[in-house]
Amino acid sequence: MKLICANxxxxxxxxxxxxxxxxxxxxxxxxxxFFPTSLYLNDFKEEGYKIGSQDISFKDFGSVTGDTSVLQxxxxxxxxxxxxxxxxxxxxxxxxxxxxxxxxxxxxNIKVVLCIGENLNExxxxxxxxxxxxxxDDAINNNLDLINRDNLIxxxxxxxxxxxxxxxxxxxxxxxxxxxxxxxxxxNLNLKVLYGGSxxxxxxxxxxxINLIDGYLIGGASxxxxxxxxxxxxxx
Ligand code: PEP
Numbered sequence: 001m002k003l004i005c006a007n008x009x010x011x012x013x014x015x016x017x018x019x020x021x022x023x024x025x026x027x028x029x030x031x032x033x034f035f036p037t038s039l040y041l042n043d044f045k046e047e048g049y050k051i052g053s054q055d056i057s058f059k060d061f062g063s064v065t066g067d068t069s070v071l072q073x074x075x076x077x078x079x080x081x082x083x084x085x086x087x088x089x090x091x092x093x094x095x096x097x098x099x100x101x102x103x104x105x106x107x108x109n110i111k112v113v114l115c116i117g118e119n120l121n122e123x124x125x126x127x128x129x130x131x132x133x134x135x136x137d138d139a140i141n142n143n144l145d146l147i148n149r150d151n152l153i154x155x156x157x158x159x160x161x162x163x164x165x166x167x168x169x170x171x172x173x174x175x176x177x178x179x180x181x182x183x184x185x186x187x188n189l190n191l192k193v194l195y196g197g198s199x200x201x202x203x204x205x206x207x208x209x210i211n212l213i214d215g216y217l218i219g220g221a222s223x224x225x226x227x228x229x230x231x232x233x234x235x236x
Contacts, residue, residue, distance in 0.1 A: 017040045052082065
């Protein structure tokens with residue numbers, strides 16, 4: 001079964017969450033991980049769903065106002081964390097901390113969904129694979145001994161596809177995912193690669209023709225529970 005990560009980002013209120021849980025009741029399998037705002041992690045956990053945090057702090061504890069420690073999230077029962085989402089890289093300079101955050105998460109037995117992806121300029125100037133290799137190197141360096149197929153998942157998310165309704169052509173996506181997997185082999189790694197960026201009901205059947213995709217990271221299309229259920233029902 002493919003892995004499906006639902007990234008709510010900074011969306012939904014407490015009432016929305018209650019309604020969401022009522023709608024998805026018993027219709028979600030073990031391959032789906034919810035990444036709500038930290039405030040609502042417990043609501044999903046109490047209902048028995050797998051949960052992940054959208055980020056962790058680069059430090060384990062201490063004077064980092066506004067951050068949440070991996071140790072606190074672990075206490076709460078998270079199974080996964082996203083690291084290096086393009087929004088964190090853009091607004092919070094997170095590329096600088098990706099390596100350190102992966103180290104902290106893996107040492108604490110939290111599985112990591114590592115986001116990598118090129119921006120539109122880089123895509124149009126054929127630099128995609130150069131960017132992806134650099135982001136993979138930055139993440140893996142010094143952490144190789146901690147990484148295995150079970151605990152590091154790559155989410156390929158072209159930045160220009162996130163929230164825009166655009167996705168790469170199937171040929172380009174197939175080629176890029178193949179290149180990512182080939183590059184990981186040079187580290188002796190065989191990791192799952194998810195696709196993220198405007199996955200929705202209109203393109204899921206087309207995306208499902210790519211055998212190399214091991215799952216999806218879904219943002220906007222995960223916010224409406226009815227639509228999300230229809231979407232994931234189309235995933236093999
Ligand atoms: C994301 O931000 O991880 C994402 C995939 O968003 P969307 O599905 O809304 O493009």
